[in-house]
Amino acid sequence: MQFKDLQLNKHILKAISAKGYETPTAVQTQTIPLVLAKKDIIASAQTGTGKTAAFALPILQLLFDKQDASKKGKKIRALVVSPTRELALQIEENFTDYSKFTNLRSTVIFGGTSIEPQKDILKKGVDILIATPGRLLDLHKQDCINLDYIEMLVLDEADLMLDMGFIDDVKKIERICPKSKQILLFSATMPQKVVELANSILNNPETVNVTPKQSTAQGVNQKLYYVGKNKKMELCLHLLRNTIKGDILIFRRTKFGVEKLENMLKKNGYNVDSIHGDKTQKGREDALNSFKDKKVNILIATDVASRGIDISNLDAVINFDIPNVPETYVHRIGRTGRAGNIGASFSFCAADEKTYIKTIEELINDTIPVETEHPYPLDPKAKPEVYIKKGSSNKKNRKSAGSKKNKKRWY
Template sequence: MQFKDLQLNKPILKAIEAKNYTSATPIQALTIPLVLAKKDVIASAQTGTGKTAAFALPILQLLFDKQDAGKKGKKVKALVISPTRELAIQIEDNFETYSKFTNLRTAVVYGGTSIEPQKDVLKKGVDILVATPGRLLDLHKQDCLNLDFIEILVLDEADLMLDMGFIDDVRKIERLCPKEKQILLFSATMPAKVVQLANTILKDPETVDATPTSSAAKNVNQLLFYVHKQHKMELCLHLLRNTIKGNILIFRRTKMGIAKLEKMLKGNGYKVDSIHGDKTQNDREKALNNFKDGAINILIATDVAARGIDIDNLDAVINFDIPNVSETYVHRIGRTGRAGNTGNAYSFCSADEKTYIKDIQQLINTAIPVIDEHPYVLDPKAKREVHRTPGKSKHKSGRKSAASKKNKKRWY
């Protein structure tokens, strides 16, 4: 479907045209008419399907006729709640792009950075506010934000929001808004707790499911490597030297794991940076911008930090640690192979992660091809890896074993 068939007005169509977009994605074609009809919507959509525009475009259309001339008189009429700072910034960027030829004003507020400049922006008056839950409630508590005029409330990445423990904040924000409002809920997956939240706050919602999970990885070439846990570093380096080229996003489960991998790759001359929850907002933005600008070509991230990040031309995703939630795998590999491009996803599976792979293959209804031509192959039949319990050495403390004397330095 073409955007011009979706009853959007000229200023918005002009902004879409300036981005060289003509056809709406399935989530946009299904959602935009429902939002324009002022229905509550619960939509299941992965990132990379154009879901931000699916709510941004109709919101701008609905607010267009009510735009206040003077900035001072503006009241927040649309509120978008996002779980992470990166995603909030990206959503606001979308609103800025599509409101280019209107008088509508957008702002974004999030934690991890000074609150004062954000208070100043709100004082000047905005129509659309994008926010993370904690910072929004802080601003409201300090009487810097009036939610009495909200007409549309959007909850984006609802599943992640609940995983991060924001359920009470979300309910509180919903109660602070007027009773009569339109609510749009977007979620990559629909676990029971998201459905329960939707049932309690949405009124007769229309359901949109634009991306069946199994089709999410159509343009991605998936490869599986069975490897001993202690050899994952070597395998990663081996593939980077011989196989994987271009812009690469590596997923690790923990911040400590990220630090180890980043140190090893930097020590081997790779241009690499990382994003995770302990980094300041400035450092996270800097790392992301360096990756987008090509100053580095490898970015290591945790799932929470990377959720919602939109990176064009991503050549490969490496699942250094296999996620224990199958949908997360689909979400990760969906970062590459976007907008008609093809991408590659490499997964490193140790013995204790095999059950996760089994669940993932069941979900995507596909057997991931196994690559066994590499120097660190783990027997696929191995149930677990044997590790010596610390402190159980047969040698006296302080005495080195013969093996450790022989082989002390790791080659990387």
């Protein structure tokens, strides 16, 4: 199937062609006709399957006929709610690219940055708004956003949105919008709470499922390294010097871990930047842009960056720390091997992380190949170190000799 077979107009097809896309992905083929038919949709799709275009293209098509309103007269008619600032920015980039040959205007709003410029843009009028939940509700409370004309509401990465505690915000946003709107819900996984949300707000939805159950992204060569926790830094350096080349995304569990690894790699001459929660919004954007613009070839991140960041031609992902949630592993390695490209993932497992590997392999219904040829091997049978806090040598409820000696007695 070609994009022209999906009933998209010539202006949108021209923009798609300018991006270099020729044939739609599975999620696009299934979703676009349903959106154009104005059906509510609940779609399950992995990262890297092209789901942003699956809702962006038909939204632009549906809004195209009403695009000639004067700029000041523009009303927000499509709202996309996104869990993170990075994902919201990525969606906005896509809308800008696909609408370049139309008069449709879009903008993005998110927290962690000045609210005044966002108010100014909204006053000028836009057709499509991409927003994170907190900032959207803040601006609505200040009467800076009118959602009375919303025709289409998109909830993207719904499972992550609920994991981040946005369930009440999402429900409130849905209630603020007109009852007659079309709702498109996209989620990488479909836990029960996402299904319950969909059942409560969607109207006779069509289901789109292009995610093979319990499957990792295709086109990713996975490798597992058993290594002592105190040798992970050395292993990382060894692989960067001898095995892993190109543009690399490294995941660590904590902000402290990100900074420690970043400092070590910089001292060894590598071009590195990082994204984590303690960085300002501008700092995070600068780091991501440096990576995209090839100013640095290694980006270290906490899981805030594991979803929604569309970095083309990413060569490898390193799981420096194994995630304790198995779905997170799938999302992390889904950053590479996208859109038909071949990628690689390298996972460093210490003894106390072996149980995480077991649950990951149960989820993906596969065994991750173990690489034994490296300088810092850990016996796969090694048991995690157990730290036993040394207690007092005194019997319970008995004072030590020193305590008795220092005690001033009244008698």
